[in-house]
Amino acid sequence: MSRTFSASLLAFLMIVIGLVFESAFVLALALPIAVYLLVGLWKSPESLDLQITRSMSAERIQLDEEITVTLTVVNNGEDLDEVLIEDLLPGRLEVTEGSNRRLVSIPAGGSVAWTYSLRGKRGYYMLHTVRATALDLFGLGSVSKLFDTDGQLFVLPPVLRLRRVSIRPRRTRVYSGTIPARQGGPGVEFFDVREYQMGDSSRSINWRVTARHPQGLYSNDYEQERVVDVGIILDGRRHTNEFGSRSIFEHSVMATAALADVFLTKGNRVGVLFYGQQIHWTMPGYGKVQSERILHDLSRLEPGEWQEFTELYIPKKLFPSRSQLVVVSPLVPDDFRTLAELRSKGYAVLVVSPDPVSFEESRLLASSSVKMARRMVHMKREVFLRRLHGIGIQVLDWDVSLPFEKVAVRELERRQPVMRSGR
Amino acid sequence: MTRNLAMLSNLVGFGLTALVFLLGGQGWLALALFLVGGFWLYAYLRRLNWGSLLGLFSLFGFIAAGFLMALPPVPLFLAAFLSLAGWDLAGMDARLQLADPEEDTKPIQKHHFLRLGFTLMVGVLLVGAALTLHLRLSFELISLLAILTAWGLGRLISRLLKPEQR
Numbered sequence: 394m395s396r397t398f399s400a401s402l403l404a405f406l407m408i409v410i411g412l413v414f415e416s417a418f419v420l421a422l423a424l425p426i427a428v429y430l431l432v433g434l435w436k437s438p439e440s441l442d443l444q445i446t447r448s449m450s451a452e453r454i455q456l457d458e459e460i461t462v463t464l465t466v467v468n469n470g471e472d473l474d475e476v477l478i479e480d481l482l483p484g485r486l487e488v489t490e491g492s493n494r495r496l497v498s499i500p501a502g503g504s505v506a507w508t509y510s511l512r513g514k515r516g517y518y519m520l521h522t523v524r525a526t527a528l529d530l531f532g533l534g535s536v537s538k539l540f541d542t543d544g545q546l547f548v549l550p551p552v553l554r555l556r557r558v559s560i561r562p563r564r565t566r567v568y569s570g571t572i573p574a575r576q577g578g579p580g581v582e583f584f585d586v587r588e589y590q591m592g593d594s595s596r597s598i599n600w601r602v603t604a605r606h607p608q609g610l611y612s613n614d615y616e617q618e619r620v621v622d623v624g625i626i627l628d629g630r631r632h633t634n635e636f637g638s639r640s641i642f643e644h645s646v647m648a649t650a651a652l653a654d655v656f657l658t659k660g661n662r663v664g665v666l667f668y669g670q671q672i673h674w675t676m677p678g679y680g681k682v683q684s685e686r687i688l689h690d691l692s693r694l695e696p697g698e699w700q701e702f703t704e705l706y707i708p709k710k711l712f713p714s715r716s717q718l719v720v721v722s723p724l725v726p727d728d729f730r731t732l733a734e735l736r737s738k739g740y741a742v743l744v745v746s747p748d749p750v751s752f753e754e755s756r757l758l759a760s761s762s763v764k765m766a767r768r769m770v771h772m773k774r775e776v777f778l779r780r781l782h783g784i785g786i787q788v789l790d791w792d793v794s795l796p797f798e799k800v801a802v803r804e805l806e807r808r809q810p811v812m813r814s815g816r
Numbered sequence: 817m818t819r820n821l822a823m824l825s826n827l828v829g830f831g832l833t834a835l836v837f838l839l840g841g842q843g844w845l846a847l848a849l850f851l852v853g854g855f856w857l858y859a860y861l862r863r864l865n866w867g868s869l870l871g872l873f874s875l876f877g878f879i880a881a882g883f884l885m886a887l888p889p890v891p892l893f894l895a896a897f898l899s900l901a902g903w904d905l906a907g908m909d910a911r912l913q914l915a916d917p918e919e920d921t922k923p924i925q926k927h928h929f930l931r932l933g934f935t936l937m938v939g940v941l942l943v944g945a946a947l948t949l950h951l952r953l954s955f956e957l958i959s960l961l962a963i964l965t966a967w968g969l970g971r972l973i974s975r976l977l978k979p980e981q982r
C-alpha cells in the first residue's frame with residue numbers, strides 16, 4: 394500500500410466516520426492528514442532530468458584487485474529534495490569501500506559526485522545502468538528512472554608464471570623457437586652425426602667419430618628448435634566441473650591462463666577452445682595481444698551444459714594435425730575414447746587434470762567411510778590416468794590443494810621422451 | 817535521530833491517548849491501546865514495513881473513538897498530530913536505511929523536520945480554526961460540504977500524483 398493511498402484512505406475514513414456519527418472532532422481529524430498530503434504532493438518531483446556519468450580507474454583488473462568508480466550526477470531539471478541514486482551492480486561484484494548508492498538532495502543545476510571501490514570474481518561485467526528515484530520530502534510521490542551509462546569491467550583470472558612446459562609435437566612451424574623440431578640444424582641439443590659440410594664450424598666436428606672413420610670428416614648435428622601450434626581445450630562441462638555448490642572450474646581457468654601464457658611467452662601460436670554451454674573459440678595467434686585476447690575470453694567463461702557435449706568433443710578441424718593439444722579438464726572415464734582418438738590422429742596430447750576427488754574430499758568430514766570411498770574413487774581415477782599415459786598422453790594430475798606452479802614445475806618442465814608413434 | 821523521534825512521537829501518542837482513556841474511565845480500552853502500542857513497538861523495532869501503518873490507523877481509530885466518547889479533545893488532537901509525525905518519520909527512517917551508513921544525511925533530515933514542522937503547524941492552525949470558528953450550518957449542508965471536500969481532496973490528490981505514480 395503506497396503512503397499516499399494510506400494517508401488518503403485514513404482521511405476519507407475520518408470524514409465518513411465524522412459524518413456518520415455527526416462528530417466535528419472526527420471530521421477535523423482529516424484536516425492534518427489533508428494538509429500533509431497537499432504539502433507533500435505539491436512538492437513532489439515531476440520528472441528526472443539527470444546527466445549521469447561513470448568513470449572507472451581501470452577496465453580490466455586481476456582477481457582480488459580493486460577499482461574505483463566515480464559517479465557524477467548533474468541535475469538539469471528542477472530541485473530534487475530527496476533522490477536515491479543507485480549504481481546497479483551485477484551480483485558477483487562486491488563494494489569494498491564507499492557505497493554504490495547515495496541519498497542526496499540536488500538543487501536545479503547542481504551536481505553531486507562520489508567514489509567507491511569495487512572488486513569481483515573472475516568475469517566480464519557490464520556496468521551500464523544507474524537508477525535514480527526522486528521523492529518529495531514526505532515520500533508520497535516518487536519518480537524513478539534508469540539511466541544508461543558507459544562501463545565495462547573485466548576481472549581476469551590470475552596468471553601464474555611457469556618457466557617452461559616441455560612438449561614435443563610432431564609438427565612444428567618454420568620460425569625458430571624453443572620446441573625441439575626432430576630435425577637437424579642450428580640448436581643446442583645433440584641430434585645426430587653427419588658428414589662434414591662446407592661452412593660447418595670446426596667446433597662442431599666430432600673428432601671421435603672422424604677418428605673411427607678416417608675416410609671422411611664428421612660433424613655433430615643439433616636439433617632445431619621451433620615454435621609450434623598449441624591448441625588449449627578448456628572443458629567447461631557442468632557435470633565434470635561442478636559438485637553441488639562448489640566448482641573446480643576456476644582451477645581449470647587458472648591452469649589454462651598459466652599454460653597459454655607460458656606457450657605464448659616462448660613464441661608459440663596458441664588458440665583456446667572452450668566448450669560448456671556453448672563453444673567458444675579464441676583464434677590462434679602470437680604474442681602479447683593474443684595473451685590479452687585469451688585472458689579477456691577466459692574472464693567471460695562460465696561452465697554450462699549442452700546435451701551435445703556430454704562427452705568430450707574436440708573439433709579436429711580447428712587444430713592442424715600432429716600439433717600439440719593441451720586438454721584442461723577434470724575428466725570422466727567416458728572421455729578416454731575421445732582422447733585416444735586424438736592420439737590416433739597423431740596429435741601430441743597433454744592433459745592437465747585438476748583432481749576432482751581431492752577437491753571434493755576437502756569439504757567432507759574425515760570419516761572412515763569417506764576415506765574408503767576416496768581410496769576407491771582415487772584408484773579408479775589412477776587407473777584411468779595410467780591408461781591415458783599408456784597410449785602416449787602426457788598427464789598432469791593436479792591436486793588443487795597444491796599450487797599449480799609447483800606441480801607444473803615438477804611434472805611439466807621435464808623433457809618428454811620422443812613418442813615414436815602416433816598410436 | 818529520525819528513528820528515535822519516530823519512536824518517541826508514537827509512544828507519546830499512544831501513551832497520551834491511553835492516559836485520556838484511563839482518566840475517562842475506559843480502562844479496558846486503555847489496556848487495549850497499551851497492547852496495540854506494544855505490538856507497534858515490536859513491529860517497529862523489527863523494522864516490519866506494516867508497523868508504522870498499524871500505528872497510524874490504530875491510533876487514529878482510538879482517537880476517533882475517544883471523540884465519540886466525548887473525551888477531552890486537546891490531548892487527543894495532540895496524540896493525532898504525534899501519530900502522523902511518527903508515521904512520517906518512520907517512513908523517512910526507512911528511506912534513510914537505503915542510504916550508505918557512512919553518508920551524511922543530516923541536511924536532508926533537517927530539511928524534512930522543517931517541512932514536517934511547518935505542515936503540522938498549518939494543521940494545528942486549521943484544526944484550531946475549525947474548532948473555534950462556529951458557523952451555524954445545517955447538518956445537510958455540512959454533509960454536502962464534507963462529501964464535496966472528500967471528492968475534491970480525491971481529485972486534487974489524483975491530479976497532483978504523476979501518471980506513473982497513480
